[in-house]
Amino acid sequence: MIRIFTANDPMAVRVTVDGQLVDDYVDALNACMSQAMSQPGQVQLFLRDVSHIDERGRSLLAQLASTGVKLSAAGVYSAYIVSEICREHPREPEAERGPRQP
Amino acid sequence: MIRTVAASSSEILEAVLALSRSIAGRTDLPALLSGVAESLSRVVTFDHVGLVLHDASENAMQGHILNAPGNPAIENLRLPVDEDPAGWVWLNQTPLVIPRLDSETRWPRFVGRARREFGITTTILVPLTTGESRMGAFGFSSVAPLDPSPAEIAFLERVASEFAVAVESFLAKQAAARERDRLRALFDITNALVSKLTPNKLFPAISEQLSRVIKHDFALLTLRNDSGRLEPYALHSTGPELFEELKEPFDPAGMPAADVLAIGRPIVARDTDLDRYPAMRRFVALGFKSICSAPLITRDRVFGTLALSRMSDLEWTRDDVEFLSQVAGQVSIAVDNSLAYRELSEMKERLATEKLYLEDEIRLDHNIGNMVGQGPAFHSVLKSVQIVAPTDSTVLILGETGTGKELVARAIHEMGGRKKGSFVKVNCAAIPASLLESELFGHEKGSFTGASAQRIGRFELAHQGTLFLDEIGEMPLELQPKLLRAIQDQEFERVGGTRTIRTDVRFLAATNRDLKAMVDENKFRADLYYRLHVFPLRVPPLRERREDIPLLTRYFVQKHAQKMGRTIDTIPAPALEALTRYDWPGNIRELQNLIERSVILTTGNTLNITLPELPENTPAAHPAGSSPGATHIAERERIIKALEEAKGQVGGPNGAAARLGLRRTTLQSRMRKLKISRQYH
Numbered sequence: 001m002i003r004i005f006t007a008n009d010p011m012a013v014r015v016t017v018d019g020q021l022v023d024d025y026v027d028a029l030n031a032c033m034s035q036a037m038s039q040p041g042q043v044q045l046f047l048r049d050v051s052h053i054d055e056r057g058r059s060l061l062a063q064l065a066s067t068g069v070k071l072s073a074a075g076v077y078s079a080y081i082v083s084e085i086c087r088e089h090p091r092e093p094e095a096e097r098g099p100r101q102p
Numbered sequence: 103m104i105r106t107v108a109a110s111s112s113e114i115l116e117a118v119l120a121l122s123r124s125i126a127g128r129t130d131l132p133a134l135l136s137g138v139a140e141s142l143s144r145v146v147t148f149d150h151v152g153l154v155l156h157d158a159s160e161n162a163m164q165g166h167i168l169n170a171p172g173n174p175a176i177e178n179l180r181l182p183v184d185e186d187p188a189g190w191v192w193l194n195q196t197p198l199v200i201p202r203l204d205s206e207t208r209w210p211r212f213v214g215r216a217r218r219e220f221g222i223t224t225t226i227l228v229p230l231t232t233g234e235s236r237m238g239a240f241g242f243s244s245v246a247p248l249d250p251s252p253a254e255i256a257f258l259e260r261v262a263s264e265f266a267v268a269v270e271s272f273l274a275k276q277a278a279a280r281e282r283d284r285l286r287a288l289f290d291i292t293n294a295l296v297s298k299l300t301p302n303k304l305f306p307a308i309s310e311q312l313s314r315v316i317k318h319d320f321a322l323l324t325l326r327n328d329s330g331r332l333e334p335y336a337l338h339s340t341g342p343e344l345f346e347e348l349k350e351p352f353d354p355a356g357m358p359a360a361d362v363l364a365i366g367r368p369i370v371a372r373d374t375d376l377d378r379y380p381a382m383r384r385f386v387a388l389g390f391k392s393i394c395s396a397p398l399i400t401r402d403r404v405f406g407t408l409a410l411s412r413m414s415d416l417e418w419t420r421d422d423v424e425f426l427s428q429v430a431g432q433v434s435i436a437v438d439n440s441l442a443y444r445e446l447s448e449m450k451e452r453l454a455t456e457k458l459y460l461e462d463e464i465r466l467d468h469n470i471g472n473m474v475g476q477g478p479a480f481h482s483v484l485k486s487v488q489i490v491a492p493t494d495s496t497v498l499i500l501g502e503t504g505t506g507k508e509l510v511a512r513a514i515h516e517m518g519g520r521k522k523g524s525f526v527k528v529n530c531a532a533i534p535a536s537l538l539e540s541e542l543f544g545h546e547k548g549s550f551t552g553a554s555a556q557r558i559g560r561f562e563l564a565h566q567g568t569l570f571l572d573e574i575g576e577m578p579l580e581l582q583p584k585l586l587r588a589i590q591d592q593e594f595e596r597v598g599g600t601r602t603i604r605t606d607v608r609f610l611a612a613t614n615r616d617l618k619a620m621v622d623e624n625k626f627r628a629d630l631y632y633r634l635h636v637f638p639l640r641v642p643p644l645r646e647r648r649e650d651i652p653l654l655t656r657y658f659v660q661k662h663a664q665k666m667g668r669t670i671d672t673i674p675a676p677a678l679e680a681l682t683r684y685d686w687p688g689n690i691r692e693l694q695n696l697i698e699r700s701v702i703l704t705t706g707n708t709l710n711i712t713l714p715e716l717p718e719n720t721p722a723a724h725p726a727g728s729s730p731g732a733t734h735i736a737e738r739e740r741i742i743k744a745l746e747e748a749k750g751q752v753g754g755p756n757g758a759a760a761r762l763g764l765r766r767t768t769l770q771s772r773m774r775k776l777k778i779s780r781q782y783h
Contacts, residue, residue: 020472022472023516049664051472051660051661051664052472052474052657054472054473055484065755071755074765075660075663075664075671076656076659076660076663076670076671076672076673077653077656077657077659077660077661078660079671079764079765080652080653080656081653082760083755083760083761086755086756086760087755087756087760087761090755090756
């Protein structure tokens, strides 16, 4: 199961994920992220209570990280995976994405 | 009146012959009347010729009057038998002459209308009868007064007897045609009912077919709900747009439907009858003049009504009501089936959801997790799983105890085409040998002591899914041939049964034993071994994938911490190193249990890992919690090292916090506690 929340702030879109980032749930997150990234402003993805991330999930996170999404996570396992991904796929400069219009 | 009285008998004979010729082959009543009028006009003086037929369904006389050949027949003439002189003739089978209507008092309704609308003075009626049936009366009338002689009446009786044969034949044909139309309509309605149309499309189709036989302007199908109210299931109107209130369930009180539901028989309400139903006032105000409502009955229960309404004065005949009842019978079956199908579909959907939920629960209850790893050995297994999963091949999963063979089996099921089916697991070692056969293949009632009911085995449960035979090496030798047949031919018999059951199951098996050696020792059948050995998949022990231990440790820490409501965000590096060095004879199961125990014993944010089983010479052999000073020194060194690597940067993807797997704020807090400043780089 996966639960995805999207919050629109004036300066950023915050996507919060609970559950498992595996199998078809990866597609669900991908769809949400595409929508979030179509809006102006910074996009932040927070893995709040993610118990497992499979290969597809890791690939998506890596892809998101390389396109400028700011990743963060809670929990030793998720945080470790995120830190590894961030190390392997540094973010693009944020200047490319301007602040959102109110 | 009758000119043939003055004419020769040959002219009369010729007129009778002409009559026969003129009515032969006529297919409708007005044409028949027209033919009669035309052939008789040469020998008979009259202004109107009429055919009055007895309607047995309502005991009334229905008139068909023609004022001149070729004109349309006047048909809105219907009177009860005792109010119509034609009824008297039909009853008494005697000719009747009314020379002057103005002095006739027995049939005032008839006389009044004949004089007012047609100006008739004289009416002559003779019985219209064949050898087999009395159909009604045949009549002539004239504006000028007439006084026929007995001979003239005899001639008219003879003409009527000729005409009666033609009318009887016509009526028989008409009845046959009507019956054919009804049967065709019923057939079309039945076809529409089985066409799987939605109620919104189906009902107009039914209503349209019904219109061919029973004229109506409005049709409504209602179903009774649990509270006794009627729910409109479908409606169709060719008249006014009806009715806003009919979109919601309504109380049938004050409607003919209430009586239909009570007595379970059709009801016709028209004109003054409708006054008995106060709820029908709005209906009458919209211009509806009559309603015929039939019950929907299934298994002796009235569960709804089918009602037709008319805005015209057309009467509801007994045939109409009977036909509507027949249609209601067909509709009842279809609606009942449709409701049962809907209930089954909902139940099926609910069961599918329940199954998913229960599978999740089982995973949680049995501590079934996910495949976690990132090293080459893990990827090799994962690649094999990805290759074999989409095929339907049997897979033999080999590996030491605790390496995650069941997880691999579940992953194969989840990645395969049987994902929507069930994953059924049988642990061959956990079930007594004497019960294993019954567990796998099921049993029939009474097949052995204690078999008080029929039971479906795991093979049948796994139909269209996957059957995972864990610890296959423990399978009793005597059961192996039956298992081989089930795997090979996908068929078996239940214990105590003779019927062969076919299933569609994918087989996965797992063992930690050396099956080949068992075959050599005759402890395992070679044929079964080779059948299982289609795609052997070896799951490496944890000591062969040490690179995965840190990730697995983090995974289990997060899992158990979350389960126990703890916040653990640091795992001491020396402990991780010690865990990585250890050989793990119990593999992942042992690691998981150790982590669970450690999480229980942890009181702070740092995992208090206890490694009593580890060799004395490993750094982690000294419990981290037993020496706080040492722990602090080690942690301080670790943080300083990370800060140096990150060139003093605490946050960000390349910062020290990320390198340590900590939040920036957590690291800053630790740095304050351990008196570390950012200058260390």
